[in-house]
Amino acid sequence: MSTCCAPPSTAARRFARVTEILARHRHDPAALVPILQEVQEVYRYLPEEVMAYIATDLGLPPARVFGVATFYAHFALAPKGRFVIKLCDGTACHVKESQPILDALRQRLGLSERKTTTDDQLFTVETVSCLGACGLAPVMLVNDDVHGQMTPQSALQLVESLIAKHAKETP
Amino acid sequence: MPTTATATCTIDGREVAIAGQRNLLEAIRASGIDLPTFCYHSELSVYGACRLCLVEIEGRGVQASCTIAPEPGMVVRTQTPQLRRLRRTNLELLLANHQGDCACCDKSGSCRLQDLALRLGAQRGRFVRTVPERQPDRSSPAVHRDPGKCILCGDCVRVCDEVQGIGALDFAFRGERTVVQPAFGKPLAESDCVHCGQCSRVCPTGALIPANDVERAWQALSDPARCVVVQVAPAVRVALAEALRLPPHADALGLLAAGLRRLGAHRVYDTAFAADLTVIEEGNEFVRRWRHGERLPMFTSCCPAWVACAEKHLPDWLPHLSSCRSPQQMLASVLRRHPDAVGDPRPLTVISIMPCTAKKFEAARAEFCRDGQPDVDLVLTTQEAARLLASAGLDVARLDPEPADLPFGLKTGAAVLFGMSGGVATAVLRYASAVLGDGRLRHHDFRELRDGDGLRLAECALAGRTLRVAAVSGLSAARRLLSDLRSGRLAVDLVEVMACPGGCVGGAGQPVDHSGEQRLRRAQALVAADRSEVMRMSAENPAVGRLYETCLERPGSHTAEEWLHTRYQPRRRLGDLDLLFTQGERSGRLLVLACLGTSCHLRGGPRLVQQLIEAVEARGLQQRVEVRATFCLERCGEGPNVRVGERLVEQASVERVLAAIDEQLGNA
Numbered sequence: 096m097s098t099c100c101a102p103p104s105t106a107a108r109r110f111a112r113v114t115e116i117l118a119r120h121r122h123d124p125a126a127l128v129p130i131l132q133e134v135q136e137v138y139r140y141l142p143e144e145v146m147a148y149i150a151t152d153l154g155l156p157p158a159r160v161f162g163v164a165t166f167y168a169h170f171a172l173a174p175k176g177r178f179v180i181k182l183c184d185g186t187a188c189h190v191k192e193s194q195p196i197l198d199a200l201r202q203r204l205g206l207s208e209r210k211t212t213t214d215d216q217l218f219t220v221e222t223v224s225c226l227g228a229c230g231l232a233p234v235m236l237v238n239d240d241v242h243g244q245m246t247p248q249s250a251l252q253l254v255e256s257l258i259a260k261h262a263k264e265t266p
Numbered sequence: 267m268p269t270t271a272t273a274t275c276t277i278d279g280r281e282v283a284i285a286g287q288r289n290l291l292e293a294i295r296a297s298g299i300d301l302p303t304f305c306y307h308s309e310l311s312v313y314g315a316c317r318l319c320l321v322e323i324e325g326r327g328v329q330a331s332c333t334i335a336p337e338p339g340m341v342v343r344t345q346t347p348q349l350r351r352l353r354r355t356n357l358e359l360l361l362a363n364h365q366g367d368c369a370c371c372d373k374s375g376s377c378r379l380q381d382l383a384l385r386l387g388a389q390r391g392r393f394v395r396t397v398p399e400r401q402p403d404r405s406s407p408a409v410h411r412d413p414g415k416c417i418l419c420g421d422c423v424r425v426c427d428e429v430q431g432i433g434a435l436d437f438a439f440r441g442e443r444t445v446v447q448p449a450f451g452k453p454l455a456e457s458d459c460v461h462c463g464q465c466s467r468v469c470p471t472g473a474l475i476p477a478n479d480v481e482r483a484w485q486a487l488s489d490p491a492r493c494v495v496v497q498v499a500p501a502v503r504v505a506l507a508e509a510l511r512l513p514p515h516a517d518a519l520g521l522l523a524a525g526l527r528r529l530g531a532h533r534v535y536d537t538a539f540a541a542d543l544t545v546i547e548e549g550n551e552f553v554r555r556w557r558h559g560e561r562l563p564m565f566t567s568c569c570p571a572w573v574a575c576a577e578k579h580l581p582d583w584l585p586h587l588s589s590c591r592s593p594q595q596m597l598a599s600v601l602r603r604h605p606d607a608v609g610d611p612r613p614l615t616v617i618s619i620m621p622c623t624a625k626k627f628e629a630a631r632a633e634f635c636r637d638g639q640p641d642v643d644l645v646l647t648t649q650e651a652a653r654l655l656a657s658a659g660l661d662v663a664r665l666d667p668e669p670a671d672l673p674f675g676l677k678t679g680a681a682v683l684f685g686m687s688g689g690v691a692t693a694v695l696r697y698a699s700a701v702l703g704d705g706r707l708r709h710h711d712f713r714e715l716r717d718g719d720g721l722r723l724a725e726c727a728l729a730g731r732t733l734r735v736a737a738v739s740g741l742s743a744a745r746r747l748l749s750d751l752r753s754g755r756l757a758v759d760l761v762e763v764m765a766c767p768g769g770c771v772g773g774a775g776q777p778v779d780h781s782g783e784q785r786l787r788r789a790q791a792l793v794a795a796d797r798s799e800v801m802r803m804s805a806e807n808p809a810v811g812r813l814y815e816t817c818l819e820r821p822g823s824h825t826a827e828e829w830l831h832t833r834y835q836p837r838r839r840l841g842d843l844d845l846l847f848t849q850g851e852r853s854g855r856l857l858v859l860a861c862l863g864t865s866c867h868l869r870g871g872p873r874l875v876q877q878l879i880e881a882v883e884a885r886g887l888q889q890r891v892e893v894r895a896t897f898c899l900e901r902c903g904e905g906p907n908v909r910v911g912e913r914l915v916e917q918a919s920v921e922r923v924l925a926a927i928d929e930q931l932g933n934a
Contacts, residue, residue, distance in 0.1 A: 107879040110845070114872050143450045144845045147897055150449075151867050156433025156458065157449035157840060165438045 112137045113145060117152050124153045127163055131170060140171040168223070176212050176219040178257050181236040185225035188233040196233060197222065199247035203254055217261060218254070275340035284338065290331040291319045299344055302353065302382045304360075304470045305419040306332045308782070309767065310428055313420050317356045318382070320349050328352065354386045362393035363442075364471070365400070365414030371472040372653075376778035378470035379417060396442050405453035407630050408461035408477055408623040409774075413445050416473035422446060422465035429767060431742035432575070434459040446473075449840065456841030458578055460741070462571035462765040463623030463774025476623045476647050476775050480654050483646055486615045487530035493610040494617065496526050497597050498670070499537040501621040501685030501770035502648045504791035508784060509652035509777035510662050514791075520667025522619070525655045527668065533608055536670045537618070538677035540597035541684040541693070543813070544568060545804035547830050548590045549697040550821035556733070556759055561585050563736075563751065563761045566690050568592045570628035571765035573834065575741050581836035581865055581902030583748060589831040593684065594618050594625055595634050597674060598641035599829045604817055607674075615643050619651045621685070621773035624765070633832045647775025673809035679709075679796030680804045686789045687739035687769035688716030691762035695726060695735060696803045702729045708803040716789070719767065721747055723758070734758040740767045838863065838898030845895040855892040856930055858882070858923065859909040863898035866905035871895075874906050877920045882927075891927060 116133045120126040130149060135141055141164050150157040164170045180200065184193050200206070200220050204213050212219045228234045231243025235250065242253060273284045277297050287293040289312065294301050304316035314333040321331045324341035328349065331342075343349070361383060368374045382388075403411040420437065423446060427433045434457045438447055448457035466474040487494055503519035512518065523534040552564050567573055567588045576583055591599065598616045601607045608614060618625060622645075628634070629642035646654065655662055669675060680696050683689030692712045699707035707726060714724045715737045722737045736758045738744050744763045750756035766772045771788035779785065796802060804810065818826045844859070860866075860875045875895050882891050899907045904916035910926040 107876075107883065110879070111876055114876065144843050146450070147840055147843050148845065148862060148895075151862060151864055151897065152872075154864075156427070156436065158433055158436035158438075158447070158457070161449045161451075162436040162438050166440050 109137050113148065117149065122152055122154075124155050127153065127155065127160065128167070131160075131164055135170060138174075140174045143172075173212065174216060176217050177261065178217060178237055179219045179221070181221055181223045181226070183224075183226045183228070183232070183234045183236075184222040185229065185232075187229035188225075191232040193222075193233040193245075195247050196235070196245055196250045200250055200254065203251055217258070273338040275336055275338060275342060277342045278344055284336045287336055290321065290323075290329075290334040290336045290340070290342065293336040294321070294331055294342070294344060301331060301344060302386065303332065304378060304382075304417060305421060307421060307425070307468055310421065310424040310468075313424065316360075316417075316419050318353050320352055320356075322346055322349060350386075354388055357383055357386050357388045358390075358392055360417045361388055361390060363395050363397045364417060365395075365412075366472065371415070372475050372478055373415075373469075373472035373778075376780075377472060378780055400445065403447075403453050404477070405455035406459065406461065406477065407455075407626045409454060409459070409463050409466050410475050410477050411447075411454055412473050412475070413447065414473075415471045416446055417471055418444055418446065419470060420446070421468040421470065422474050425464045425468045429740050429742055430460070430462060430464055430575075430765065431745045432458055432460060432579070435465060450843075452841055458839040460571045460574040460578060460765065461624040461627040462741070464766060465774075466623065467766075467772075467774040467776075467778075470780070476649060477626055478650060478653075479626070479644050479646055480650050480657065482644050483617060483650070483654055484657075486617060486643060489615070491612060492615045493532045493608060493612040494530060494615045495533045495535065495601060495608060496531045496617045496619060497535045497537045497540075497594065497674075498522060498619045499594065499621055499625075499685065499770065500541065500682045500689075500792065501773060501776070501788065502619050502651065504685065504771065504788040504795070505621065505648050505776045505784070506652060508779070509649060510655065512663055514787070516663070517667040520669065521662050521665050522651065522655075523670055524665040524668040525658075525660050525662050528660060528665070529654065529658055531617075532610060533671045533674075534668075535597060535601075535674035536677050537593045537597055537620075538681035538684065539674045539807070539809060540593035540600070541568075541681035542678055542804035542807040542810045543596050543600075543830065544590055544593050544684075545680060545690075545693045545697050546810065546814075546821050547596075547826060548588050549694050549701065549804070551588055551590065552694060552760055553698060553701060554822070563758045564588055566694075566760075566762045567834075568684065568690055569624070569764045569770075570622070571624035572741065572744065572763040574624065574627065574837075575744075575765065577834055577837045578839045579864075580745075580748065584834045584836065584903070587834055589833065591634070591830055591832050592625075592628065593681075594620065594645075595628065595641060595832070596830050598629075598634070600674075600813065600817075602636070602641050603829050604813075616641065618642050618645045619648065620645050621648050621770045621776045622766075623647065623774045625775075648773075649775055649777055652777070673812065676807055676809040677799075678804050678807050679799035679802035681807070682792055682795045682799070685770045685792050686716060687764050687767075688712070688722060688737040688762065689769065689792065690764075691715050691724070691735050691737045691760065693804055694760065694762075695724070695733070697805060698733065699726065699728060700803055700805060703727075711793075715762075716793075733760070735760045735762070737762040737764075739764045739769050739772075741765050836865070836898065836900045836902035838896075838900060840897050843897055855890055856911050856927065857909075858891055858893045858927065859899070860893065860895045860918075861897075861899040861901075861905060861907045862895045863902065863905075865902035866899075866907055869905040871906040874908070874918060874920065874923075878908070878923060881920055881924055887927070887931075890931060 120130050146160045147157050150160040182197050204218050206220050226234050233245050234243050274281050282297040302318040305313045312332050314330045319331045322343040400413040423435050426435050506518040507516045526534050565587045626645040629645050634641050680693035696708050712724050715722050720743045724735045738747050768785045772785040862871045901907045906918050908915045908918040908923045911930045915922050915926050
């Protein structure tokens with residue numbers, strides 16, 4: 096029995112958002128992917144219970160919703176960190192040595208290919224196949240911000256600045 | 267006079283007529299070349315995934331023939347060196363990730379992967395396995411799942427979705443991590459599965475397979491302290507010969523009875539006896555309801571997968587189901603409750619031999635247990651019965667057929683028809699015509715109820731009214747019928763539903779039949795068996811008559827209700843899953859659990875939940891009340907439902923739930 100660990104009004108607000116998203120898509124099963132995308136923005140991942148709720152609402156078998164959610168790399172089944180770092184490992188970035196950046200990030204944050212989110216839920220580090228910004232290779236995204244021409248050093252500096260930013264915002 | 271030139275194409279240099287085949291694969295097979303496939307079933311949508319039906323089409327290169335429409339003038343080759351190499355390579359790639367151990371696999375001997383690997387000369391060892399080891403799922407009493415043996419053909423996914431309308435299984439993840447599994451990777455027993463086992467019927471490998479209880483049967487048969495009673499369902503007798511490799515006309519029931527007695531069974535009874543009993547109970551229930559226009563149409567309840575489907579997916583229709591137990595459970599109940607049914611002082615062990623995987627689930631239902639003791643101890647499928655005989659080394663063909671034991675071995679032709687779609691409705695119509703009418707139709711065939719697939723309808727005039735009957739097989743077809751009933755496009759009085767296409771003859775426990783041709787032959791054999799009986803209307807069964815005289819008094823009596831009838835209830839489709847909405851720090855808060863299952867969802871559940879959360883927060887009750895939502899409180903008829911502490915609030919409104927909260931907090 097899993098729970099979403101949020102203060103009362105957050106959980107209620109999230110549920111209201113989900114019902115609103117479903118209504119806006121007219122409960123149309125064909126809109127499953129955009130619905131999942133929007134719901135993931137609410138929770139930062141797709142909790143099983145919420146997928147079950149979406150399946151009930153759309154009249155789809157839960158196994159189908161789970162199948163779609165696990166097919167696309169975009170969807171997350173476990174909570175992601177506050178800062179989601181997506182390092183590009185497409186051909187251009189790979190050639191421009193994205194691997195040392197990945198190694199440096201994982202080493203700094205204690206992450207691996209299997210463990211992608213830090214225990215304090217602050218960082219998630221994943222690779223993507225192409226961000227479409229090959230001219231800036233090697234590229235990485237932090238949430239929605241693009242950072243180009245990265246090196247292991249600049250990536251680590253960025254991580255430190257994010258940690259400092261988080262410390263300042265949470266007393 | 268217009269000349270109708272036959273369209274032809276060329277297959278391996280020979281001119282072949284195209285006669286309306288849906289795809290090139292069928293045209294090639296019709297010409298006598300059995301191209302290999304895993305993912306092609308004529309009853310399912312075309313998937314084109316296994317890449318074994320590859321052919322070379324002049325001007326178009328190599329194509330999967332199942333995905334191509336045959337066109338006049340097409341020049342097709344099926345056996346070039348390149349095609350043979352491609353097919354073999356594709357098969358070897360599948361084999362590389364197949365965690366199979368043929369020597370210990372129940373599917374061995376009827377496995378399509380094994381068969382085609384031999385046929386195509388596949389070699390092991392050219393490719394290494396890339397997928398991690400996967401654990402089998404033995405949670406379901408009906409079907410076992412071993413994803414390590416899965417070749418991802420998707421046959422189970424499509425049969426569950428397209429033919430049964432359930433969708434309990436689907437692909438999850440992608441690439442080499444792809445796996446076919448129930449929602450959220452939960453065990454099959456905690457999914458929306460209804461245990462029909464059709465997934466295991468179409469599975470080409472041992473990845474989905476009927477649960478195997480042969481060893482338990484051996485244990486039961488070798489216990490000298492018990493009297494072992496075996497009952498055999500109608501559809502078993504017309505299919506067992508296939509599994510035992512006997513000639514089709516062999517008296518399989520007689521040979522099975524002889525074989526079972528050799529292995530230690532003390533009595534062998536015919537479930538068809540109880541089918542006659544079912545017809546009388548169900549017929550009377552129907553006539554009563556029909557006269558009073560009560561909960562019509564009435565649905566039959568012999569098929570446990572249909573009952574499970576109604577309970578999990580169609581709770582609104584539950585009041586329409588006949589309250590009759592299935593023949594398997596009726597016979598077992600009589601054997602257990604009748605003071606001298608068997609004439610043996612030892613405690614009974616009841617074994618059923620069924621064409622069905624869902625019967626295993628049915629036997630374990632709490633309704634059919636008394637003091638934790640199930641009426642039916644264990645269920646073997648037709649496949650398992652053959653395996654039991656084989657494991658004893660019995661040369662069944664050399665046995666002399668023996669009759670079933672009396673009195674529960676007597677049956678009418680109507681009862682034998684229970685093994686096929688349309689048969690139960692036919693039997694009930696015969697009975698109703700004898701009770702309500704002049705009895706002229708008491709041996710009538712009602713062919714319109716069994717010819718063809720999907721929905722079949724029949725009418726007959728009785729007691730000055732027209733009685734309209736429908737028979738349907740396949741749960742998707744049943745759901746379409748329900749939606750027609752709901753919208754008023756169709757009106758009938760009695761509906762027979764069988765979950766498996768064609769009825770029990772096509773059950774998942776029957777011998778493996780990759781071509782699907784045996785099902786029709788089995789049904790024809792049942793029709794012939796009915797015609798060969800002198801007694802073809804259930805009330806003509808003298809043993810059933812005697813049972814009423816000695817024990818049951820009359821149909822629907824208090825004893826009959828207790829022994830032969832049951833109740834249904836909505837059941838949740840998903841295991842433990844719920845949504846937490848308000849969170850405080852104090853433990854031991856009052857739990858308010860709102861239902862968001864399908865039925866309550868449609869009755870305004872989400873809005874109610876929203877209002878509840880707001881009301882609880884507005885009153886500052888977060889520290890004392892915990893609001894959660896769940897996916898079924900199993901009271902679908904009364905939704906939306908909310909459980910406040912121990913109290914269930916049906917047809918809930920915010921006011922009534924808040925009142926219940928106040929009451930419980932006040933009490934606390």
